[in-house]
Amino acid sequence: MTTHPVYSRIVGTxxxxxxxxxxxxDLARQLAERGIETSDEWIASRTGIRQRHIADDSQTTSVLATQAARRALEDAGVQAQDVDLIILATSTPDYIFPSTACLVQASLGNRGAAAFDVQAVCSGFVYALTTADSFIKAGRSRCALVIxxxxxxxxxxWNDRGTCVLFGDGAGAVVLQASDEPGIEAAQLHADGSLSSILCVPGQVHSGHVTGDPFLRMDGQAVFKxxxxxxxxxxxxxxxxAGLSIADVDWLIPHQANLRILTFLAKKLGLSMDQVIVTLDQHANTSAASVPLALDHARRSGQIQNGQRIVLQxxxxxxxxxxxxARIG
Structure with missing residues (x-):
């Protein structure tokens, strides 16, 4: 008996x-009250950002994630109980533990699926998607929810003009299913811990108190380079x-950090900016949410069609x- 290879496919976003x-x-007016000067022109010319969405006090990461997950499940035509793996990428979990993935699982009414968080900051979704793909290819999952x-x-x-203007809140999700046909065609993950200081939140909770610095700190020039x-x-x-070339790519969906980074990257790869999905003007940098947010926005707006090849970064x-x-759909 011949055993066919198992692949994973994105079937909903x-x-x-x-x-x-x-x-x-709005932000310029709020910062002016703190004695910090900025403007729409200053922010947009340096980043490409025009606005961002900000969660209210009742909207934790799990609340945003649950809503995105429900929409992805609906898009895929999958019931929550059919999911056997939930991986959630975040740097802002609701609690130290339990994992935010478990909180989302409870909100969805799923019981029994493996559920855990992945922490790789703005690379988190790509890390989570690659992990889910590996689970499916190994035969340990048939239907994964990746958030x-x-x-x-x-x-x-909010007193640091160099960082507070860059970020926003949000969530994105995909449903990944086992398939006989290739969907995810290649995946690569990397890290260099020696560069940890260029983008970090160097604080922690110790004996009931915050020690160190609890705010995001970034060396913008080093990160850009x-x-x-x-x-x-x-x-x-x-x-x-994957045995492919740049000519085989329909869409590039990079992390939405800075328009200059996206422009430089497209130029280096020989892609037109018309092939790059850009949402940071509307969403700002949403860290681990930025790639799935951009993917879902582009699908629902009709830019990305099923069968097209995408590169997520x-x-x-x-x-x-x-x-x-991956090929979408």
Whole structure:
């Protein structure tokens, strides 16, 4: 008897954004009250960001993640109880433990599926998707829910103009199912812990108190330099692994950090910006949520069609990065 290889395919996507929208002008007014000067022109010209969504006090990461998960399940035509694996990427969990994935599982009414969080900051969704793909290919899962969700607004120093203007809150999710036909064609993950200081939150809870610095800190120039370099190589390596070339790519969906990074990356890869999904102008940087948010937005807007090939990329604190090459649908 011949055993056919098992592949994984993305069969549904979903996303959720808090209803509160803060434009650059809104943010400039709020920061002015703190004595910090900025403007829409200053933010947009340096980042490409025009607005961001901010969660209210009742909207934790699990709340945003659950809404995105429900929409992905609905899109896939899958019931929550049919899911046997839940992986949630986040740097802003509801609690130290239990995992936010377990909280989402409870909210969805699923019992029995394996559920855990992945922490790779802005690369988190790519890490989580690659992990779920490995579970399915190993025969240990048939239907996985993969989520990226963040409330980064709660770890921002609103007196630091260099970081507080960059981030927003949101969640995105995909349903990954076992298939006889290839969906995810290649995946590569990498990290370099020696660069951990260029993007970090160097604090912790110790004996009931916060020790160290509880806010996000970033060396923007170092992150920019590393991001462009590692993402280009990672994309080329992943495509080579799949036996493909840049010419086979329909859409690039990179982590939505900075428009300059996206522009430089597209140029280095020889892609038109018309092939790059860009949502950071509306969502800002939502860390682990940015890639699935952009994917869902592009599918629902009709940009990405089933059968097209996409390259998903994450890069972030750790320092981490990775690439997934897939056919959608």
């Amino acid at each position: 979903g996303s959720f954004l808090p209803s509160t929208v803060v434009t650059n002008d 990226g969700a963040e409330v980064f607004s709660r770890i921002l120093d 590393q991001a462009v370099s590692v993402l280009e190589k990672s994309a080329r390596d992943a495509l080579e692994q 994450g890069v972030g604190g750790g320092f981490t990065w990775g690439t997934v090459v």
